[in-house]
Amino acid sequence: MSDEKYLYVKKNWCKRCGYCIEFCPKNVWEFGDDGYPYPARPQDCVRCRMCVNICPEFAVIGEEEVTIKLEGR
Amino acid sequence: MLFYKLYKDADGRKVGFVQGNEACVEAALLAGMRFFAGYPITPSSEIAAVSAEKLPMLGGRFIQMEDEISSMGAIIGGSMTGKKTMTATSGPGFSLKQENLGYAIINEVPCVIVNVQRGGPSTGLPTQIAQADVMQARWGTHGDHPIIAISPASVSQVVTSTIRAFNLAEKYRTPVILLMDETLGHMREKIVLPREDEIELIDRKQTEDTPEEFKPFATKHGDVPLFAPYGKGYRYNITGLIHDEAGFPTTKTDEVVSLLDRLHSKINDNLDDIVEVCEFQTEDADTLLVSFGSATRSCISAMEKGRAEGKKIGVLQLLTVWPFAEKQIVKLTEKIKNVFVVEMNMGQIIGEVSRCSHRDAVVTGINKYNGIYITPQEILEKVKESR
Amino acid sequence: MKSAIHDYLRPKKKFPHVWCPGCGHGIILASIVRAIEAAGKNRDEVVVVSGIGCSSRAPVYVDFSSIHSTHGRALTFATGVKVANPKLTVIVISGDGDGMAIGGNHFIHACRRNIDLTMIVFNNNIYGMTGGQASPTMPQGDYASTAPFGTLERPFDVCKLANASGANFVARGVVTSPIPLEKHIKKGIEKKGFSVIDVAETCPTIYNFFNKTGNPLKMMKDLKAKAIPVQKANTMTEEELKGKIVTGVFADRYYPDFTTSYDKIIMDSAKRSMKDEESI
Numbered sequence: 001m002s003d004e005k006y007l008y009v010k011k012n013w014c015k016r017c018g019y020c021i022e023f024c025p026k027n028v029w030e031f032g033d034d035g036y037p038y039p040a041r042p043q044d045c046v047r048c049r050m051c052v053n054i055c056p057e058f059a060v061i062g063e064e065e066v067t068i069k070l071e072g073r
Numbered sequence: 074m075l076f077y078k079l080y081k082d083a084d085g086r087k088v089g090f091v092q093g094n095e096a097c098v099e100a101a102l103l104a105g106m107r108f109f110a111g112y113p114i115t116p117s118s119e120i121a122a123v124s125a126e127k128l129p130m131l132g133g134r135f136i137q138m139e140d141e142i143s144s145m146g147a148i149i150g151g152s153m154t155g156k157k158t159m160t161a162t163s164g165p166g167f168s169l170k171q172e173n174l175g176y177a178i179i180n181e182v183p184c185v186i187v188n189v190q191r192g193g194p195s196t197g198l199p200t201q202i203a204q205a206d207v208m209q210a211r212w213g214t215h216g217d218h219p220i221i222a223i224s225p226a227s228v229s230q231v232v233t234s235t236i237r238a239f240n241l242a243e244k245y246r247t248p249v250i251l252l253m254d255e256t257l258g259h260m261r262e263k264i265v266l267p268r269e270d271e272i273e274l275i276d277r278k279q280t281e282d283t284p285e286e287f288k289p290f291a292t293k294h295g296d297v298p299l300f301a302p303y304g305k306g307y308r309y310n311i312t313g314l315i316h317d318e319a320g321f322p323t324t325k326t327d328e329v330v331s332l333l334d335r336l337h338s339k340i341n342d343n344l345d346d347i348v349e350v351c352e353f354q355t356e357d358a359d360t361l362l363v364s365f366g367s368a369t370r371s372c373i374s375a376m377e378k379g380r381a382e383g384k385k386i387g388v389l390q391l392l393t394v395w396p397f398a399e400k401q402i403v404k405l406t407e408k409i410k411n412v413f414v415v416e417m418n419m420g421q422i423i424g425e426v427s428r429c430s431h432r433d434a435v436v437t438g439i440n441k442y443n444g445i446y447i448t449p450q451e452i453l454e455k456v457k458e459s460r
Numbered sequence: 461m462k463s464a465i466h467d468y469l470r471p472k473k474k475f476p477h478v479w480c481p482g483c484g485h486g487i488i489l490a491s492i493v494r495a496i497e498a499a500g501k502n503r504d505e506v507v508v509v510s511g512i513g514c515s516s517r518a519p520v521y522v523d524f525s526s527i528h529s530t531h532g533r534a535l536t537f538a539t540g541v542k543v544a545n546p547k548l549t550v551i552v553i554s555g556d557g558d559g560m561a562i563g564g565n566h567f568i569h570a571c572r573r574n575i576d577l578t579m580i581v582f583n584n585n586i587y588g589m590t591g592g593q594a595s596p597t598m599p600q601g602d603y604a605s606t607a608p609f610g611t612l613e614r615p616f617d618v619c620k621l622a623n624a625s626g627a628n629f630v631a632r633g634v635v636t637s638p639i640p641l642e643k644h645i646k647k648g649i650e651k652k653g654f655s656v657i658d659v660a661e662t663c664p665t666i667y668n669f670f671n672k673t674g675n676p677l678k679m680m681k682d683l684k685a686k687a688i689p690v691q692k693a694n695t696m697t698e699e700e701l702k703g704k705i706v707t708g709v710f711a712d713r714y715y716p717d718f719t720t721s722y723d724k725i726i727m728d729s730a731k732r733s734m735k736d737e738e739s740i
Binding site for chain 3 (some may be wrong): 129130132134136139142143144149150152153155156176302303304305306307308309310311312319321322375
């Protein structure tokens with residue numbers, strides 16, 4: 001699918017457990033240089049929401065408007 | 074199945090010859106109780122049985138829970154939906170309820186807990202009288218906390234006291250303990266229930282804030298926060314942890330202190346409203362019998378017998394046991410120096426009476442704890458002996 | 461691509477939450493919220509009740525009426541709420557220690573009473589908040605601060621207990637599969653009567669400390685490998701099932717629930733009390 005960015009990690013909530021990376025069926029995620037996960041291959045994403053649902057911190061967010069709403073929290 | 078019947082008198086009041094336990098339920102229903110959770114225990118079981126029979130007639134609900142702890146939890150949960158709730162028990166069950174009683178105190182949940190006292194400790198004397206849970210009523214649950222406990226002496230007083238217990242619970246948003254005892258619970262006396270138009274009922278004050286601005290423990294209206302029932306759009310949290318005004322846990326020292334101070338001040342600043350005593354012939358008395366609960370009845374008889382012999386005895390009934398009638402004791406002992414504290418235990422409330430009495434007053438305990446009701450003669454003999 | 465959890469986070473609450481990195485509690489909480497939304501419940505009419513423990517901190521984070529009650533007693537408070545106002549949807553969040561040990565009696569009686577509550581057991585096999593004591597669901601032989609030589613006791617199977625005690629709906633989910641978990645919870649909420657959803661999860665901090673089970677990720681992978689759907693489990697031998705976690709639906713019944721039955725008593729009593737009044 002598209003490589004447009006729509007998956008966000010809220011870094012101040014993320015505790016870097018790596019579940020999003022491990023449980024993504026399409027291997028979209030990777031740890032970035034800053035130690036936080038980021039969607040390295042968004043074009044492979046099939047939008048199954050596994051990363052969103054399995055994040056114990058509610059830190060993987062699949063919508064920009066939500067990240068804006070949670071800004072400052 | 075009910076073992077009593079009520080009849081309507083000419084003035085439209087219900088009249089009956091009923092047990093204290095039965096009277097308690099009739100009064101609770103008048104006071105607006107619509108949810109009861111309980112567990113069988115002698116000598117309070119009739120309260121649950123009558124509630125089970127009568128509540129559904131008024132659209133109320135009864136549940137027999139699996140134990141005493143759950144009964145206490147259930148009436149707290151029920152009260153959070155805005156209903157007036159009650160449970161009833163006796164010594165061992167009262168012990169089990171203590172943790173959740175503390176929960177009701179810290180979350181300011183109105184509810185009434187009836188303790189029909191029996192002999193203790195432990196299983197003790199299940200079918201016999203004692204008044205030995207007075208200190209447990211005050212200090213049973215852990216931590217610093219205020220409490221209101223009312224102790225009636227007759228079946229008629231059970232009616233007024235039960236209504237008052239609900240009113241105080243609602244007004245001050247606190248659990249109220251109705252301290253009855255085995256004799257009172259099982260004794261039959263005539264009662265005349267007030268008509269609905271004759272009783273003043275107090276309902277907890279509801280918030281007028283919007284859900285967004287509402288804080289469950291806000292102090293802007295005074296020491297008693299305004300209530301919002303669950304299910305009406307006010308989505309707030311309550312917790313047994315020390316909490317802030319929004320109901321969230323806190324360990325900030327100033328918030329800890331302000332919560333604990335307010336829980337106490339909402340009771341202690343209103344002692345004139347909460348503390349109720351009955352004085353009998355204290356005006357000219359030189360000897361004072363201080364008592365509470367059904368022991369008061371023998372005190373009054375002893376007073377009458379003693380007065381017939383020329384002894385100037387007066388009686389002070391602590392209708393409200395907690396908070397303690399400090400002011401009243403101080404005032405009476407300025408005048409009366411010969412004080413006897415009559416209680417069916419090994420001496421519990423006497424400590425409080427001594428603490429508050431004038432330094433010249435001699436405070437002596439008259440105690441009976443063998444499971445048999447104390448008689449006027451026994452009291453009178455003790456009074457004479459100590460002269 | 462939206463997750464309901466973000467719409468239901470309590471406005472004034474600070475995040476991140478208190479749970480350790482890799483703890484499954486957040487996954488379960490998000491699943492509960494999605495299930496409540498999927499079941500079409502009005503958030504004003506939902507009450508979430510919890511006891512004491514790590515798991516019981518969950519309700520404070522989500523925007524429903526909530527009761528953080530006393531240890532083991534969540535079901536009792538929830539029963540009071542439901543009986544006093546049967547219109548409310550009442551969700552109970554409990555841990556394995558909270559719900560099965562100190563609250564074990566309330567649990568079997570809620571099943572027997574078949575009261576319309578939905579209980580979700582955050583089952584990580586250990587007491588986390590108090591520092592790692594053995595819980596009633598800890599596998600026999602595993603280590604804990606109070607079981608330095610391994611637990612001697614056999615664990616409870618939450619689902620078997622609920623099933624035998626008469627709950628209308630009994631299922632087990634696992635945090636490695638949040639979508640089936642959400643569906644079980646949704647079914648539980650929609651079901652009249654008592655519903656129990658046992659959720660197998662990991663405690664990467666404390667359990668790992670005593671049992672050297674590996675980092676959070678390894679524990680999650682191991683958990684996923686242990687989870688066997690009930691249909692497949694039915695074809696396996698007892699030996700093959702050793703150490704496995706059977707997931708799926710174990711009971712789905714339609715016995716009348718407590719509050720609905722009580723409504724009938726209220727109807728009958730109202731008629732009877734009218735007759736009584738006439739006789740006076």
